[in-house]
Amino acid sequence: MKPASTTKITLALLTLALLAGCSEAPESQPAPSLRTYVHAMDGAPATLDPGQASNLYANTLVINLYDTLYRYRYLARPYELAPNLAADLPTVSEDGLTLTIRLKPGVRFIDDPAFPGGVGREVIAQDVVYSLLRHFDPESRAQGAWLWRDRLVGLDDWKEAGADYDTPPEGLRALDDHTLQLTLTRPYPQIVHTLAQGYAAVVPREAVERYGRELGVRAVGSGPFRLESFDRSRAVLVRNDAYRQEPVDLAAEGFDPSRDGDLGLEHIEGRAPPFMDRIEVEFIAEDAARWNSYYAGETHFIKVPVAQFDQVLASRSPATLAPELLAEHRFDAAPEAGFVYTSFNMADPNLGHHPDPAQAERNRALRCAMVKAFDWDRRNAQFYGDMGQVFPGVIPPVVPEFDAGLDRASVTRDLEEARALLREHGWTAENLPELGYGFPSSVTERQLFEQFRSFMGDIGYPADKLRPQVYATFGDYYRAYSQGEVGLITTGWTLDYPDAENTLQLFYGPNASPGANNGSFRDETFDALYEEAAVLEPSAERTRLFAAMNQRVIDECAAITGLTRSLLLLWNRDLVMRPDRAFVGGYAFRFVDRRPQPEP
Amino acid sequence: MRPLRLLSSLLKRLGYGLALMLGVTLLSFTLMVQFGPDKTFELLGKNPTGEQIAEVRRELGYDRPFIVRYGAWLGSLVRGDLGASDTTGEAVAPLLARALPVTLALVLPGYLVGNLFGLLLGMLAAWHRGGAWDRLVLGGSVAGLSLSFLVIIILLQILLSTPYGLDLFPTRGWRVTDLSSYLHYVTVPTLALIGVTLGYNTRFYRAIVLEELGREHIRTARAFGATGREVLFVHVLRNGLVPIVTRLLYSIPLVVVSGSLLLETYFGIPGVGKITFDAMTSGDQPVLLAVVTLTAVGFVAVQVLADTACRMADPRMAQS
Numbered sequence: 069m070k071p072a073s074t075t076k077i078t079l080a081l082l083t084l085a086l087l088a089g090c091s092e093a094p095e096s097q098p099a100p101s102l103r104t105y106v107h108a109m110d111g112a113p114a115t116l117d118p119g120q121a122s123n124l125y126a127n128t129l130v131i132n133l134y135d136t137l138y139r140y141r142y143l144a145r146p147y148e149l150a151p152n153l154a155a156d157l158p159t160v161s162e163d164g165l166t167l168t169i170r171l172k173p174g175v176r177f178i179d180d181p182a183f184p185g186g187v188g189r190e191v192i193a194q195d196v197v198y199s200l201l202r203h204f205d206p207e208s209r210a211q212g213a214w215l216w217r218d219r220l221v222g223l224d225d226w227k228e229a230g231a232d233y234d235t236p237p238e239g240l241r242a243l244d245d246h247t248l249q250l251t252l253t254r255p256y257p258q259i260v261h262t263l264a265q266g267y268a269a270v271v272p273r274e275a276v277e278r279y280g281r282e283l284g285v286r287a288v289g290s291g292p293f294r295l296e297s298f299d300r301s302r303a304v305l306v307r308n309d310a311y312r313q314e315p316v317d318l319a320a321e322g323f324d325p326s327r328d329g330d331l332g333l334e335h336i337e338g339r340a341p342p343f344m345d346r347i348e349v350e351f352i353a354e355d356a357a358r359w360n361s362y363y364a365g366e367t368h369f370i371k372v373p374v375a376q377f378d379q380v381l382a383s384r385s386p387a388t389l390a391p392e393l394l395a396e397h398r399f400d401a402a403p404e405a406g407f408v409y410t411s412f413n414m415a416d417p418n419l420g421h422h423p424d425p426a427q428a429e430r431n432r433a434l435r436c437a438m439v440k441a442f443d444w445d446r447r448n449a450q451f452y453g454d455m456g457q458v459f460p461g462v463i464p465p466v467v468p469e470f471d472a473g474l475d476r477a478s479v480t481r482d483l484e485e486a487r488a489l490l491r492e493h494g495w496t497a498e499n500l501p502e503l504g505y506g507f508p509s510s511v512t513e514r515q516l517f518e519q520f521r522s523f524m525g526d527i528g529y530p531a532d533k534l535r536p537q538v539y540a541t542f543g544d545y546y547r548a549y550s551q552g553e554v555g556l557i558t559t560g561w562t563l564d565y566p567d568a569e570n571t572l573q574l575f576y577g578p579n580a581s582p583g584a585n586n587g588s589f590r591d592e593t594f595d596a597l598y599e600e601a602a603v604l605e606p607s608a609e610r611t612r613l614f615a616a617m618n619q620r621v622i623d624e625c626a627a628i629t630g631l632t633r634s635l636l637l638l639w640n641r642d643l644v645m646r647p648d649r650a651f652v653g654g655y656a657f658r659f660v661d662r663r664p665q666p667e668p
Numbered sequence: 669m670r671p672l673r674l675l676s677s678l679l680k681r682l683g684y685g686l687a688l689m690l691g692v693t694l695l696s697f698t699l700m701v702q703f704g705p706d707k708t709f710e711l712l713g714k715n716p717t718g719e720q721i722a723e724v725r726r727e728l729g730y731d732r733p734f735i736v737r738y739g740a741w742l743g744s745l746v747r748g749d750l751g752a753s754d755t756t757g758e759a760v761a762p763l764l765a766r767a768l769p770v771t772l773a774l775v776l777p778g779y780l781v782g783n784l785f786g787l788l789l790g791m792l793a794a795w796h797r798g799g800a801w802d803r804l805v806l807g808g809s810v811a812g813l814s815l816s817f818l819v820i821i822i823l824l825q826i827l828l829s830t831p832y833g834l835d836l837f838p839t840r841g842w843r844v845t846d847l848s849s850y851l852h853y854v855t856v857p858t859l860a861l862i863g864v865t866l867g868y869n870t871r872f873y874r875a876i877v878l879e880e881l882g883r884e885h886i887r888t889a890r891a892f893g894a895t896g897r898e899v900l901f902v903h904v905l906r907n908g909l910v911p912i913v914t915r916l917l918y919s920i921p922l923v924v925v926s927g928s929l930l931l932e933t934y935f936g937i938p939g940v941g942k943i944t945f946d947a948m949t950s951g952d953q954p955v956l957l958a959v960v961t962l963t964a965v966g967f968v969a970v971q972v973l974a975d976t977a978c979r980m981a982d983p984r985m986a987q988s
Contacts, residue, residue: 114710114755114950122713203713206723209757211713213720281757299938300946302841350936352840356822357934361839364830541951543710550709564714573715583715 104346105643105660108358108367112300112351115284119202119210121266124562128654129303129349134269134289135191137169137248138260139655140566143333143646144322146468147566149260153191153270153290157260164255164603169248169263171196176310180288182275188310191270191290193242198233199271200240205231209281212267215564219259221251233273255603261565264652292342292658305347305657313340316659331398332644336661343661362638369647372399372636377453380638384455387636400637403457405650406562407464407571409629410520411587412438413555415580418501421590433493434500435625440486441527442520442628444479451516455634461618462571464632466650468606469568469614478622478629486527497530504537506554508545514538516558550582557586562651567606568614572598575621589626674979681975685968692964693745696957697738705951706730707754728754745961751954755946760958763943770842771928771939777854778861779923783916785862786869791900793870794877805870812867820863821934824856840936857931865927876911880904909981917974921966925959 113126121130131139139152151157153175158167177188203210204217204227216223222237236242239251252259262268275288287295293305315338323333336343350366352358355373362370372380380399382388387401412435414420419435422428444458457465460478464470490496505520507513514536521534537554539545549557561584563570573579577595580588594617601613621627637647644661647653711724725731729740744751750760793805825840827833837856844850880886881904889903905912928941936942940959947955 112946115757117757120711206727209711209724209727211711214713214715217715217717281752282759284755284757300942301936301938350841352936354934357825357840357936360825360830363832364835364839366839366841541705541710541949543707543951544705546709547706579715582709582712582718582721 103344103662104348105344105657105662106348106350106367106369107657108350108352108362108370110351110355110358110371111353113303116287116295116298116303117210117281117284118199118266118269118271119208119212120284121269122211124649124651124653125351127266127651128657129298129305130266130269130287131291131654132293132305132347132657133287133291133295134266134271135175135291136264136266136269137171137196138264140264140652142316142321142656142659143318143324143328146466147650147652148322149264150320152264153196154263158250165252167250167252167259168243169250171246171248172312173246175290175312177272177275177288177290178294178308178310180275182272182278182288188288188290189272190245191272192245193248194245195270195272196248196268197236197240197242198273200268201226201231201233201236202271202276203267205233207231208276210267212265215262215265215267219252219254219256221253255605257603257605258565258567258569261567265564266654293347296346301351303349303351305349307342307345311342315340321659328646331646332663333646335644335664336659341658343659347657347660365640368643369637369639369645371649372638374451374453377455377636380636384453387455387634393638396641397638398641398643399639400647401455402635402637402649403465403632404562404635405464405466405566405652406560407459407462407630407632408558408560409462409627409631410442411557411559411589411627412625413549413552413557413587414590414626415552415588416501416555419503419555420588430493430495432625433489434495437486437489437495437527438524438529439478439625439628440482440489441523441529443481443523444631445481446523447516447519448631450519451512452631452633453636455636456631457634458631460629461622462574462627462629463568463614463618464563464571464630466563466632467566467568467571469611471615471618474618478625483526490527497528500529500533501555502533502535503555504535504553505556505558506537506539506545506549507558508542509538509540513558520556520558549586552581552588559586564651566650566652569602572601572614572617575617575626587626589621589624591620591624591626594620674976677975677979678972681972682968685971688968689961689964693742693957693961694738696960697741698734700953700956701734701737704953704956707951707953710950711754741957750958750961753947753952753955755950755952755955760954763955764940764958764962767938767940767943768924770937771924771932771941773844773850774842774854774857774931774937774939775861775923775928778858778865779919779927781858782862782865783869786866787873787912789866789870790873790875791877791904793874794881795896795900797878797881805874809867809870812863813871815863817860817864817930818934821860821930824860824863825934828856828859840934842935842937842939853937857935857937860931861927872915873912876908877904880908883907906981910978913977913981914974917970917977918967920970921963924966925963 109125111125113123113129115126116129116133118130118134121127135153137152137154138149141148141150149157153171155170155172158169160167171193175191177191179186179188183189200216202208203213204223218224220237221239223239226237241249243249250259269289272288276283279286285298292308292311294308296304296306316336318333318337350361352361355375358370359373359376361367380390380393382390389397389399412419419431422431448454448456448458458479459465460474460476505517507517517536521531524534525531537548539548548554561571561574574584575589575594576585576598577590579585580590597613597617601610604610635649637649639645639647642663644663645659646656648656707728708721708724708730712720729737752759753763789805793802796802829835829837829839838853842853844853885907886899886903889899894903925940925944928939929945931937932939932941933945943955944959947959
């Protein structure tokens with residue numbers, strides 16, 4: 069072959085490559101005049117079907133593409149609910165069992181081929197009924213049934229009877245096009261929170277029937293944005309020009325001048341969101357790539373990786389930004405809405421519940437010794453940039469019921485006491501049980517395990533009796549601990565809604581594996597308290613019951629808990645925004661704006 | 669070459685190919701079903717009931733016997749139906765059809781330039797065997813071989829795409845609409861691909877050229893007064909075409925899938941590699957099976973193509 073021929077062939081192939089790469093371009097380049105906000109997330113949603121909005125990533129997008137009846141006020145902390153598609157907060161009957169919700173009239177779905185003539189129709193109460201019922205339809209793969217199961221009258225029977233959408237259950241009815249009625253089996257104080265989640269986003273039946281499972285890569289909603297493109301690398305949202313005009317009232321959104329005064333938020337006062345023409349969400353799982361992308365100015369917001377804390381912060385307590393970043397960036401060090409903890413598998417008779425009271429007490433001593441041996445300060449320093457908040461129990465700092473004055477003995481390392489507990493209850497290196505510590509395959513998870521093993525080594529727990537159980541994916545790990553195959557279950561919990569009930573249910577007996585009570589903790593006292601509190605509206609009495617439940621978890625040493633990580637959020641100073649990375653935080657997108665540029 | 673003989677050879681190859689594909693699909697299906705991730709719990713909500721677990725397993729087909737599942741999947745495959753992703757619900761065929769051009773556009777420049785440079789450096793080193801050029805090229809190759817792909821990617825990204833370095837190219841993404849944007853997005857991944865493959869390519873081509881240079885026909889050509897350029901580019905290259913073509917063609921499926929896997933994942937490029945990586949980490953069996961099957965098809969096609977090309981390059985093979 070002559071060199072000239074080789075060159076020609078190479079050039080031809082390169083041209084072909086270019087054509088191939090361009091031909092399927094899924095989206096247009098934004099016009100320079102468009103106002104674009106580029107948001108980086110450290111993970112990608114698997115699907116955009118509201119029925120499967122099970123994680124932060126999916127929820128963040130879904131609540132911007134679809135409408136929910138309620139949302140959270142932009143700036144209010146603790147979180148406060150506000151009407152969204154609903155005209156107002158629900159009207160509740162005297163017995164607390166019937167909620168009547170009025171919908172705003174004139175709200176329309178976006179235009180889509182799923183509708184006759186391709187023109188979006190009005191969102192009506194029947195759509196809300198349909199969207200909630202999908203969670204009980206075995207064909208839909210929806211995942212939110214746990215929020216409403218056994219809570220709405222007739223819902224479970226409706227599923228048993230064949231899930232006919234044309235005959236909705238008694239507890240979920242559209243009284244007319246703009247009135248919805250929910251009838252509860254018992255008081256459910258968190259019901260309005262559940263209606264602010266992506267799971268409760270309103271989907272038109274026509275779109276589900278037309279696109280089937282492909283609804284996961286499309287979006288036919290009535291939210292502030294429309295979906296332009298979506299893959300596992302990025303999603304592009306563009307402004308829904310037909311979105312209802314609702315001017316911002318900063319005071320109503322919870323504006324606090326002492327906290328938010330320098331963010332430039334007054335610029336959005338009285339104007340109707342959404343403000344940006346286009347929102348690009350980049351899914352960048354790799355920390356270094358995410359940081360490089362932000363530092364190069366390609367993204368406007370980042371949750372700073374722990375490895376970059378030293379570079380970004382001048383001081384950690386209080387957190388202050390490095391001087392060289394002050395001119396172009398803003399930051400916020402906010403606690404996550406959740407916590408990390410390690411559950412003991414209480415179904416394992418070597419460690420947890422035991423029919424013999426004496427052995428049960430020995431097991432409790434063993435668990436308490438392990439709790440005492442755990443060094444939260446070192447865990448915090450080595451893995452969370454020394455910025456996490458260690459707290460006793462399972463009521464994390466982000467919820468109103470958090471008690472900052474709670475005794476910290478359960479999170480304070482005390483090797484002497486731990487060794488004494490083992491000794492007094494006859495535990496020796498020879499008879500300590502062999503335990504599996506599960507984790508999905510990753511370097512960090514392995515390091516967490518090794519650190520745990522070293523902590524336990526300090527009280528004489530033989531290293532070979534704490535063995536790693538590594539799983540290829542989180543799904544496999546989830547399956548394993550849900551089936552009781554893991555002795556020590558290290559995981560994190562992100563709050564679905566800002567209410568301590570959501571974390572306390574992690575220890576409620578009927579929620580035992582495969583439920584969220586992954587350690588299968590069963591305690592009659594705890595369960596009775598939980599059932600008593602579950603029907604109460606937020607009140608001093610409910611807070612007292614929550615505190616008692618929290619103390620039961622601590623006293624029974626049901627888990628090594630807990631730590632709320634600090635999220636260091638960094639964003640471009642030109643943007644007017646208060647970012648939020650909580651499960652419910654995606655509502656902030658519609659309020660993002662760009663600071664007006666001075667006239668040239 | 670007689671056309672009938674060529675046809676017969678092609679048919680024989682295709683027959684082998686079909687058997688190979690059947691074996692590959694059976695093996696990959698077995699591995700994924702027996703050892704692959706279980707997707708049930710990823711698709712369940714919190715606090716699932718036993719009934720819900722059973723429903724999801726039924727939806728995923730986990731409750732059916734292995735042979736029934738394999739038969740059903742094979743039947744769909746024969747009908748050209750690759751199924752739908754267990755993760756997004758999107759049909760697999762359009763998903764891959766959208767991703768493949770992106771991957772080709774991404775890896776082709778690196779693949780071509782990497783092989784071209786590898787060939788030229790291999791020729792240079794072989795021509796100066798034992799000399800300074802040879803040692804320099806071999807040293808460089810070993811250095812290239814020693815660096816991990818990820819390290820090369822991160823280094824290039826920092827050097828070329830961030831304010832820490834030259835800040836000339838985007839750190840990631842794929843917003844290609846014209847030649848200019850294509851060059852903007854493809855340059856750093858291409859350099860990374862060249863960086864990781866150049867060492868291997870150079871050593872391979874050096875060995876080929878060295879072998880050819882030791883043959884009698886080269887000595888004869890030199891005796892006839894052929895210049896160095898003629899010897900290398902005409903006599904060596906033409907006679908070394910068989911292993912070169914074989915390597916070039918056989919590496920295509922590997923480059924498309926495995927080569928793009930890290931590149932696309934790290935640079936956030938929505939190609940076949942990224943889809944494969946996501947399917948692996950999430951246990952998306954329909955997507956993984958489609959990728960494995962299409963890779964096997966690619967190998968069979970390449971095998972047939974390489975066989976034909978080699979017969980054309982070396983008529984003695986057709987006679988044998």
